[in-house]
Amino acid sequence: MHPESQPTFETVLPRRQFIARGAAATLGGLMLDAGLLDLAQAASPASTTGATGGLQWHNWSGAQQAHPTALPTPATEAELQALMTSAQGEVRAFGSGHSFTALVPTSGSIVSLDRMSGVIAVDRTAMTATIHAGTRLGVLSRALDAQGLALRNLPDVDVQTIAGAISTGTHGTGIALPALHDDIVGMRIVTPGGKVVELHEDKDREQMAAARVSLGSLGVISQVTMRVLPAYNLHRKVWLRPIEDLLKQAPQLAQQHRNFEMYYLPFTGYGAAISHDIYAGNDLMLPKPSDDAVMADLRTLRDWLGRFPQLRQWAAQKFIDPNMTDEARHRAYRLLSSVRPMKFNESEWHVPREQGIACLRQIIGAIEKHNEAFFPIEFRFIKGDDAWLSPFHGRDSCSIAVHASADEPYDYLIKDCAPIYRANKGRPHWGKLHEMGFAELSAMYPRWNDFQTVRKQFDPQGRMLNAHLRKLFVKA
Template structure:
């Protein structure tokens, strides 16, 4: 038994070393280990997996590797940004805060750092991220690549908080980018889909640590529509959810407070998703009865109040997996689009049970930001990961497009290069920069080749 355990321990140690070493890879064609994203909707069989711990190691990987190189973070994107059968590069060993400026409330953070690992260290330095999304497992570089956002009509996406970044290009060159240095590249690199190079460090403009009071209130759908615009204008962070086949949803607001930490009893959102699935399964024969029972139950749920440090109050655990499509629409079109989506969903897709998420984001001037030059509402629809999402998404996407939506870069969509070039005024300029930095397409996997070549 001891010999077998020793043998097993040795195998595990070798496998771990291969997984993290910048110079050792899985190269045997028949023994490639698959990579899959969080939901399982994207996968590939990379020949090499690299995890450098320094910029110098990353430079050597980029200049010596053959074929396509794709950076990978936490795998929380649903679109095909990552998959390649050549080389995947993880910055998981390039993580943490490397510098900070107390007076300016700025911190320089390595690109591989997960958002969930930033809050406590920043708080100890007297800083906090100005905004966070509702999932905190993404890497910081991945957030920039896809224009990850939170919610708040007066607050932009995470890339708008970037003061400077460090980029390693296809030639191995290390470029420092900011408004003062490589300014044009800076506007392109803040949201780049990982197509310009690999971002190794980011200087963030932060805030002083702050405490948020989160208030969750259950409401009927018609009431949510009536109050949404005013709530968006009068709260720091505001979003709402609609639950299909219930006529009900909930509003969520966050506001800065000095009140003491505390919380009412909280509903577990993962248990809630499982309960909605159970109701769907048991009452699939009668959507009307399903709505009566669920709406009656939801009207008994107490409102919630949670007061916590900002970084603890933004994010939720998402243990029930799903696939997602999210579009960013001009703010004036958001509620109209949502009403149409509800009609199509509840008339044709009785099997859907995941809530629809609706958020607000301030416009910006970043070339490939979906929020470029417009105040925005974001509508996200979901489908349980074990179920086919394609027909549902295919039915909803035309509504989002009709109202001039731009898809979230990390979420599923069917748009082509022609669509994107019409939606983004700076598309041509971005592609020119990309071509100059990576003329051989080293960072272009099959999906990105369709967009940029």
């Protein structure tokens, strides 16, 4: 190979995206030429008629399946009321189906909120927006931007509905930024039986503390009112460093930047750091386009060298340029969230901030006992809040997420990582894979019993509970 044809490792790393352009590994004369890694995007789950004529539903990754008796799609709150009045048996709602836990499956009714979408009203004095519950975060961000407004923060996947996102405690990253539900100041919930309950934080403080993160157990949310900000631009910077350097620097970097997160690339010894800060300039620049084929390339590298982890790390490091950086400047929603076509399953827990780095070290060790692993490990910072079932209730936290391809086994993400998370006082993400039940969860949340009291007031017959929620909420 001539020197000028030697592959190089160039890197553009938007959120959960890693460019390994030209990163090559030689095995028996074979070369891996990688492009841009994109960890995957949620699309709508399927709701179809099966071969036998019955209805079928599955979540985005395909891990959760259901055969409901009905899949209604109300377009208005009045239609939702009528549905909740007439529905028989269990009722569960779904937004984008991006939860990996069994929050939705039931043999009763599964309600789609897709037709209940859009911004209803904006109050510029209070700086709030009232929003239909089925509005996808990406759609919401663009609608708000058209009015010169924005959400305070966003997660890295923006296809979730606003109702689904807040109900599961969905969050972005930022040491001073709480999860999305903390900006909810009011909501309307249609309970089993069709009653509409309107809540506002000024007069319903206790009920709002329960409703902000409810796993859909109080009823079906029809609309929310949340705080908004004037639209703003961010400056994103992405860089690669040895993981040991990033582990030492992460707490300080989180203090220095509005949004900071990092990812560890298993079996490479390297991590990717991503920062976002407010940008007032006019020279805007979007990220370079992604190339999703790299995930297949990284899997191929795993397949070739998975039995030889040291050789695998050598091959990755040979082409990594630790001085490579990438920058982008644009509207916040264009940078904080991105597209993810490749499917995966995920387990994510939230540990007290002071234990975050130590826990991450242990998780890296656990994941690298499995040569089949190749998805990056995600590490973020979240400010605490006071919602009763928020994983961040009463404490600032760090989140650590592990992934496996949707077509590969993922049990080790739970079996090997959950004991580490629990030892570090972790709380599982409600929408990510875990095996916790009533006994363990009730000990994790100081206001657990208060939430159960409110839940029973909204749904005394437990019609919003499926098998998964009964495992969480009903004492055996």
